[in-house]
Amino acid sequence: MHPKTRQILKTFEEINKIPRCSRHEEKITIWLQEWAKNKGFEVKTDAVNNVLIKAPATPGYENSPVIVMQGHMDMVCEKSKDSTHDFTRDPIRCVYDGDWLRGDGTSIGADNGIALAMGLVLAEAGKNGEIGHPPLELLFTVDEETGLTGVLGLEKGFIEGKILLNLDSEDEGVFIVGCAGGKNSRITLPLEWETFEYGKGCRFGLFKLVVEGLEGGHSGVEIHRQRANGIQLLARVFAGLQEQVGKECLRLVFLSGGSTHNAIPNFTDAFVALDRAKFKQVERLVSEFGKTFRSEYAKTDPDLVLRFMEVENGIVFENSEGKVTRKEAPANRAFSSGTEEKLLRLLLNLPHGVYRMSDRIPGLVETSNNLATVRTGETEIRIISSQRSSVMSRLAEITGKVEAGAKLAGAGIEHEAGYPAWEPDLESGLISRCRQVYLRTFKKEPEIEVVHAGLECGVIGSKCTCMEMISLGPTIKDPHSPAERILIPSVEKVWIFLENLLKSYR
Incomplete structure (x- = not known):
């Protein structure tokens, strides 16, 4: 293993000791500032807590252009259903598994903690005289995952450089030169309750219906894989059960699914009130639905599980943007039949997955x-x-289609500001330079791609005129999920490429 690869991974492990779920980057921001001051680098923050560390040019590179190396501090905090990990306080455990580095039942935050680690090691190596490089600006932004808050709040003049290397891509040997724009919509359906008796000694019992074991994953780069959506599966099951046993015998009490806007929901929980006389029938129907789903998603979600059991208490732990909250289903009431019908129609009607492929x-x-x-x-x-x-x-x-579906169901809807697409400039001198350096270094051409993910480059490019940009990074699989892992040999290749690219500016 290249000694710098080892140093990058060690630095990454240190970063993973610090809680940094989206919108909770305070501790990692402080850590980065202290790191910079201890190493003798100039550091500053802006109004939204983006961090900029400046590493001066090494001897011979004083007249070279300033290079901005950019990544985001936050991570998507996902864990398996049986994990007891608390992202607000527990260090993320890094598990070395052959050529791969993964978490212990949690996302590992390689997206995008590895960018922080690489940037810090590059700056330190230059200061120690181990490598040569132009003036560097290490731009580390907050809250990329939940809304690009950091780059949207980036102040004019905060960075000087006009050449940006974004280290937030996930396939080594692939250079990203364009990305999608995006917008989140928040739908609110009025909830009406009906008094409903269930529990011990009642005709109706409280039961839990669970869809879990799904692959989930990044809702941009992995949406084309057509993985199962836990929310829609549970809606299908519940609607099918009501059709078979009758709405008067099965009522919805509580529903919770998914964790964050940019992760395909890999689990959904529901509590229902069921006429106990119908339990055997429902148990059989749930088993049949499970077999159907496993057949439909045999390739994409082989570990899909559908469970149904009676419970005494309706307790669920919701993971929203990395924050875990204990919720309890209300006692002695259920959704009104009108709310139930509107909700099911809405969930089954809202679009999910690929809507259109590019014709260009x-x-x-x-x-x-x-x-x-x-x-x-x-x-x-x-x-x-x-x-x-x-x-x-x-x-x-x-x-507009999402809004129309919401309004037809009688729901309100608000749209966030969103972020722009990054349109590729295939004539860019930076792209040409990166292609040539990669070819000289590894004796093969890199791939040039546009991705269906939202990258910060789109916003940075809209704020900083005349900026040349490219996105690259080591190979990361299944980001935004407990299966997230990073290929260690790819970290070494990215380091070698970056070292040679920086040398080319002398």
């Missing part, structure tokens, strides 16, 4: 939607839908 770039998803989360409140049911497209007019089109 073969194999590229142009437009998609992710039915991301559903939550039961006291007076409303809250749903998040996340739309993406590399064509802004099509982004408006799919957002």
Whole structure:
């Protein structure tokens, strides 16, 4: 293993000791500032807590252009259903598994903690005289995963450089030169309750219906894999059960699914009130639904599980943007039949998955939607839908469809500001330089791609005129899920490439 690879991984492990779920980057921000001051680097923050560390040019590179190396501090905090990990305080355990580094039942935060580690090691190596490089600006942003808050709040003049290397891509040997824009929509369906007796000694019992074991994953780069959506599966099951046993015998009490806007929901929990006389029938029907789903998703979600059991207490732990909250289903009441019908229609009707493929770039998803989360409140049911497209007019089109579906169900809807697409400039001098350096270094051509994910480059490019940008990074599989892992040999290749690229500016 290259000694710098070892140092990068060690630095990454140190970063993973610090809680940094999206919107909770305070501790990692402080840590980065202290690291910079201890190493003798200039460091500053802006109003939204983005961090900029400046590493001066090494001897011979004083007249070279400033290079911005950029990544985001936050991570998507996902864990398996049986994990007891607390992302607000527990260090993320790094498990070395052959050539791979993964978490212990949790996402590992390689997206995008590995960018922080690489940037810090590069700056330190230059200061120690181990490598040569132009002036560097290490730009580390907050809250990329839940809304690009950091780059959207980036102040004019905060960075000086006009050449940006974004280290937030997930396939070594692939250079990203364009990305999709996106917009999140928050749907609220008014929730009406009906008094309903269930529990011990009652005709009706409280039962839990669970969809779990799904692959989930990133709702941009993995939406084309057509993985199961836990929210829609549970809606299918519940609607099918009511049709078979009768709405008067099965009522919805509580519903919760998904964790964040940019993760395909890999689990959903529901509590239902069921006439105990119908238990055997429902148990059989749930088993049949399970077999059907496992057949439908045999390739994409082989570990899919559908469970149904009677419980005494309706307790569920909701993971929202890395924050775990204990929720309890209400006692002696259920959704009104009107609310139930509107909710099922809405969940089954909202688009999810690929909406349109690009007719200009073969194999590229142009437009998609992710039915991301559903939550039961006291007076409303809250749903998040996340739309993406590399064509802004099509982004408006799919957002309009989501809005129409919500309004037809009698729900309210609000749209977030969103973020712009990054249109590729294939004549860029930076792209040409990166291609040549990669070819000289590894004796093969890199791949040049546009991705269906939202990258910070789109916003940075809209704020900083005349900026040349490219995105790259080591190989990361299944980001935004407990199966997230990073290929260690790819970290070494990215380091070697970056070292040679920086040398080319002398």
